[in-house]
Amino acid sequence: MDTDAVKVAGLTVRRGGQDVLTGLDLSVPAGEVVGLLGPSGSGKTTLMRAIAGVQRISAGTVTVLGHPAGAAPLRTLIGYAAQTPSVYADLTVRENLSYFASVLRAPRTDPDRVMAEVGLADLARRPAGDLSGGQHARVSLGVALLGRPRLLVLDEPTVGLDPVLREELWSLFHGLRDRGTTLLVSSHVMEEAGRCDRLVLMREGRLVTEETPARLRARTGVQDLEQAFLRIVREPEPGHGRHERPAPGTRGNPAPGTPGGGEG
Numbered sequence: 001m002d003t004d005a006v007k008v009a010g011l012t013v014r015r016g017g018q019d020v021l022t023g024l025d026l027s028v029p030a031g032e033v034v035g036l037l038g039p040s041g042s043g044k045t046t047l048m049r050a051i052a053g054v055q056r057i058s059a060g061t062v063t064v065l066g067h068p069a070g071a072a073p074l075r076t077l078i079g080y081a082a083q084t085p086s087v088y089a090d091l092t093v094r095e096n097l098s099y100f101a102s103v104l105r106a107p108r109t110d111p112d113r114v115m116a117e118v119g120l121a122d123l124a125r126r127p128a129g130d131l132s133g134g135q136h137a138r139v140s141l142g143v144a145l146l147g148r149p150r151l152l153v154l155d156e157p158t159v160g161l162d163p164v165l166r167e168e169l170w171s172l173f174h175g176l177r178d179r180g181t182t183l184l185v186s187s188h189v190m191e192e193a194g195r196c197d198r199l200v201l202m203r204e205g206r207l208v209t210e211e212t213p214a215r216l217r218a219r220t221g222v223q224d225l226e227q228a229f230l231r232i233v234r235e236p237e238p239g240h241g242r243h244e245r246p247a248p249g250t251r252g253n254p255a256p257g258t259p260g261g262g263e264g
C-alpha cells in the first residue's frame with residue numbers, strides 16, 4: 001500500500017497569466033498532520049485547490065489516495081474546506097449540513113456529529129447568512145468532515161477564531177489523525193506550526209523546505225519555528241533549499257491573520 005496520501009510531481013499552475021506554482025514536488029505521508037505555511041500569495045491555496053481537483057494545472061501530476069486529483073472516487077474520500085465558504089446563506093447551519101450530507105450520502109447522524117465537533121451545536125438553527133466569518137468557516141469545516149473522509153484539505157481553518165476554539169479544533173485534528181485521517185492544513189500563524197507532524201514551507205510558488213518541527217529546530221539550532229524558517233529562507237543549505245533567491249528583508253515573515261487567497 002502507498003504510504004503517501006498525496007504525491008505532487010513537477011506541478012506548474014498559471015493564474016492570471018503568471019506561473020504561481022513552478023515545478024513543485026511534494027509528498028504528504030498518510031496519517032500525518034502536515035502544515036502548509038508561507039507568506040500571503042506564496043501559492044498555498046493554489047496548491048490545495050490542485051490537490052482538491054478544482055484547479056486547472058499547466059504541467060505535472062497530482063495523485064491523491066492513488067487517484068488523479070479530481071477523479072470521481074475522490075469525491076467522498078477528500079474533505080476540502082476552502083477559504084471562501086461555499087454554503088447557502090438562506091439555509092440554517094443544520095440544513096446546510098443535512099443538504100451536503102445527502103449529496104455525499106453520508107450517514108444521517110453526521111450533521112449532528114460534525115456540529116458538535118466544530119462547536120456549532122448552539123447555532124444549528126441560525127441561517128448561514130447571519131453567521132460571523134469564523135462561524136462561517138466552521139460550517140465549511142463541518143461540511144469537509146461529513147462522511148469521515150480519509151484526507152482533509154483545510155485552507156486556514158482557524159483564521160479568525162478565538163484561542164479556545166482554535167485549541168479545540170487542533171485537538172479535533174489530532175484526534176482525526178490518531179484515527180488514521182491525513183490532514184493538510186494551511187496557516188499564516190507560525191504558532192500553529194508546532195502542532196503539525198510535518199511542515200511544508202512555501203515561498204513564491206516553490207517549496208522551500210519540508211520536514212518535522214523537531215528536525216527543523218535541530219537543523220537550524222533555533223527553537224522558535226518562525227525564526228527557524230527565517231534562517232532557512234536566508235541561508236539555504238546546499239542541495240536542500242529548492243528556492244533560488246534569498247529572502248528580501250522581512251517578506252519571509254508571514255503576516256499573522258492577513259486575509260488573502262482567491263478563486264479562479
Ligand SMILES: Nc1ncnc2c1ncn2[C@@H]1O[C@H](COP(=O)(O)OP(=O)(O)OP(=O)(O)O)[C@@H](O)[C@H]1O
Binds near residue numbers: 016020038043044258
Ligand atoms: N483568480 C486568480 N487569478 C489570478 N491570479 C491569482 C488568482 N488567485 C490567486 N492568484 C495569484 O496566485 C498567487 C498565489 O495565490 P494563493 O492564493 O495560492 O496564495 P496563498 O499562499 O494561499 O495566499 P494567502 O495566504 O494570502 O491565502 C498570488 O500571486 C495570487 O495573486
